[in-house]
Amino acid sequence: MQTKLPQSTIERLCLLFQFCAKLQAEGIARISSTGIGSALGIPAHTIRKDINYLGEVGDTGSGYEVSRLMGHLSEALGFNLPRRACVVGLGRLGSALLEYNRVLPPGFSIEAGFDSSINRLETIRTDIPLYPAYEISDVVRREAIELALLTVPAAAAADVAEDLVKGGIRGIINFTPAVISPSLEEVVVRNMNVVNELRFLSASIALRVSKSV
C-alpha cells in the first residue's frame, strides 16, 4: 500500500476486521460485499473499494472467503505486529483501564502505568509496572511503548502528551475533554470522551427532531 488512506477508510477496514471475526466465530466461511454492506450499514460498492486497497483478496463474484479476508486485513492493518501501550493517569478510569490488559487482543499489551501521585502508585494493586509521571519520556523510549491511554486531568493533558511525544509515542487515545494536538504531526490522536459522545448524541437527537418539524 503506497498511499495514505483517509481516516474513514481505515475506520471501515477496522470495522470489517471486527465483523469478520464475528462471522468466523459463527462458522460463516464466505460473505458477499452486499452481505457485509447491509450488516454494517455501508454501501456495498464502498466495501468493495475499501477491500481493493488491500490488493488481490478474492473473487467478488462468489463473495469473499472470510478467513482469507481476515488474513489480508490483519497484515495490512498491522494486527500481526506487537503493540506496546501504557496508561497515563491512574484515577478510577485509568486503573480500570490497567485491567484491560487481560482482555486485549493478541499483540496488544499494557506495559506501564504512570501517575504524578506517588501515594496513588503505592496503593494500586496490579502486575503492570507503575512509574512516577516524571519518568514518562524515559520509560516510553526504553520500553519501546508506541501507544498511550491518556486519562490525566484536562489541564495536564497537553503537557503530558508532549512528554509522551518526547519518548517516541506514535498514537494516543485521549480520554480527557481537552483538545490535544501533539507537536509531532505523525502522532495519531483518537478522542474517547464520554462528554463529547453525550453531546454528539444530544445533537443528533436535536437535529433529527428539528428535521421532522
Add this chain to the structure above:
Amino acid sequence: MQTKLPQSTIERLCLLFQFCAKLQAEGIARISSTGIGSALGIPAHTIRKDINYLGEVGDTGSGYEVSRLMGHLSEALGFNLPRRACVVGLGRLGSALLEYNRVLPPGFSIEAGFDSSINRLETIRTDIPLYPAYEISDVVRREAIELALLTVPAAAAADVAEDLVKGGIRGIINFTPAVISPSLEEVVVRNMNVVNELRFLSASIALRVSKSV
C-alpha cells in the same frame, strides 16, 4: 434546520462548540474561520459551511463573535435541553461512569444504573438509583431517560440494547466490543471501545509506515 445533517458535520459542530468554550475560558471574544480551521485541523471553508447550517450567525469578514456562535451552536445542537442518561452494566467501567454524573455539563444527568447481579447492586455506593436489569424498559420509560451508556458483557449487548429501545431510548454509547444495530433505526449508536481504538491506532501507524517504504 430542515435537513438531516451528515454525521461528520454534527461531529465538527460539536468540536466547534468545545473549542468555543475553550476560547471563552481564555477570554478570546472573536475568531475567524481561518483561526478556527488551523486550531482544529479543518479547512476554513468547511468551517464556514458548517456554521452556515446554523443560519445567520455573524459576519465572516470580521470573524465570529465567540459567545454568539456558542449560543447558536448550543441551541441548534440541543445543548440547552435536559438529557437524562443511564448506565447499564455496573462492572469496573460502569461504576466509574456513574461517578461522571458530578462532572457532566449542564443539562446532562445520570438518573439510573442497571445490573443483572442483585449482589452487585447492593455493594455499589452511589446516590444514583440502581435497579435490576429486568426493569430496564420500565424505568427508562418512566424516568424519561433518553441516553444509555452500555457497559454489559459483549454477549448480552444486543438483548440489552433491545430492552432500552423498548423503553424509548434515543441514543446509546456502546462501550462493548459487540456491534449493535437496534431494531429502531432512529436510535443513534456511538461506539466507544478501547480495543477498537487501539486497533485504529495500530492500523494508522501500519499504513503510514508502509507509505514511506
